[in-house]
Amino acid sequence: MLQQFDPRNQNIIVYVAGELVHRDQAKVSVFDSVVQGGDAVWEGLRVYDGRILSLDTHLERLQNSAHTLAFKDVPDNDFIRKAIFDTLHANEMYDGVHIRLTLTRGRKTTSGMDPRLNIYGPTLIVLAEWKPPVYPPSITLVTSSMRRNNPMFLDSKIHHNNLLNNILAKIEANHAGADAGIMLDKDGFVAEANGVNLFFTKNGEVHTPFAKACLPGITRKTIIDLCRNHHIPVFEGDYSISEFYTADEVFTTGTMGEITKVHAIDGRTIRGSKSESTLAKLVGLFSNYTLQKGTPIPTKKQNDASR
Numbered sequence: 001m002l003q004q005f006d007p008r009n010q011n012i013i014v015y016v017a018g019e020l021v022h023r024d025q026a027k028v029s030v031f032d033s034v035v036q037g038g039d040a041v042w043e044g045l046r047v048y049d050g051r052i053l054s055l056d057t058h059l060e061r062l063q064n065s066a067h068t069l070a071f072k073d074v075p076d077n078d079f080i081r082k083a084i085f086d087t088l089h090a091n092e093m094y095d096g097v098h099i100r101l102t103l104t105r106g107r108k109t110t111s112g113m114d115p116r117l118n119i120y121g122p123t124l125i126v127l128a129e130w131k132p133p134v135y136p137p138s139i140t141l142v143t144s145s146m147r148r149n150n151p152m153f154l155d156s157k158i159h160h161n162n163l164l165n166n167i168l169a170k171i172e173a174n175h176a177g178a179d180a181g182i183m184l185d186k187d188g189f190v191a192e193a194n195g196v197n198l199f200f201t202k203n204g205e206v207h208t209p210f211a212k213a214c215l216p217g218i219t220r221k222t223i224i225d226l227c228r229n230h231h232i233p234v235f236e237g238d239y240s241i242s243e244f245y246t247a248d249e250v251f252t253t254g255t256m257g258e259i260t261k262v263h264a265i266d267g268r269t270i271r272g273s274k275s276e277s278t279l280a281k282l283v284g285l286f287s288n289y290t291l292q293k294g295t296p297i298p299t300k301k302q303n304d305a306s307r
């Protein structure tokens with residue numbers, strides 16, 4: 001499904017390297033590392049009713065990704081939090097918002113790969129857009145020929161901007177008329193879809209691939225924790241595509257799309273649960289979670305006073 005353009009995003013204000021500017025002026029230098037080599041890390045976050053869900057967990061993953069890539073002079077979490085809150089206040093955005101937070105290695109003195117050319121410090125970008133979580137009732141997937149990175153090549157635990165194999169998987173899905181492409185790992189087990197994690201249910205049990213080749217998604221972790229807290233059996237494992245074809249229910253998870261039901265994979269219909277739907281139960285639990293948890297957005301006055 002192609003996301004529709006929301007006219008409210010026509011005049012949004014974006015935070016780029018310390019400045020809040022209209023989207024038409026929101027630019028990075030041609031010398032920036034993200035232009036030179038996709039050398040950047042990022043997070044997608046969601047705002048629910050005045051709160052940012054899992055903010056600290058997202059900041060921890062951003063910091064871990066930047067540290068693993070040996071970024072220098074990374075802004076601390078207080079600084080990043082303030083940049084996010086400044087951006088939300090500038091746009092008066094308090095609900096139904098998706099934030100794309102990007103941290104690049106920064107500008108280089110000249111084009112090139114060497115991080116020693118990065119003498120100016122990282123570039124922080126906060127792009128908040130109106131994107132309420134409205135998705136189709138269910139989606140279709142196809143298995144892509146693109147394999148997902150694993151630690152043998154590029155550790156999937158780094159949430160980096162080198163998304164080309166995921167983009168190629170998405171192109172295959174587009175050509176097949178499907179909503180997303182399933183990426184297998186180097187051994188042929190299911191890793192994830194091109195931008196979301198995958199789960200299936202079977203006889204009341206919930207299963208998801210090990211976080212070896214997939215991004216250890218924050219929504220994935222939330223679902224696992226919700227299962228554990230509500231006595232729903234949940235397992236991580238190496239699963240083949242056949243186990244997804246023959247599951248009772250299949251769903252994807254991610255900050256952008258929350259939990260989305262999958263109704264067919266590679267032309268095989270997912271037959272559905274014969275008894276109580278575990279997926280419906282998880283959708284209810286997740287929906288409650290989004291309304292109860294999250295970091296409240298401080299008032300403008302509190303935020304302005306915080307530095």
Ligand SMILES: Cc1ncc(COP(=O)(O)O)c(C=O)c1O
Nearest residue numbers: 195196197215217218219254255
């Ligand atoms: C490749 C990939 N898998 C899964 C996810 C879902 O992760 P999360 O639940 O943390 O949004 C994302 C989101 O950025 C992603 O890029």
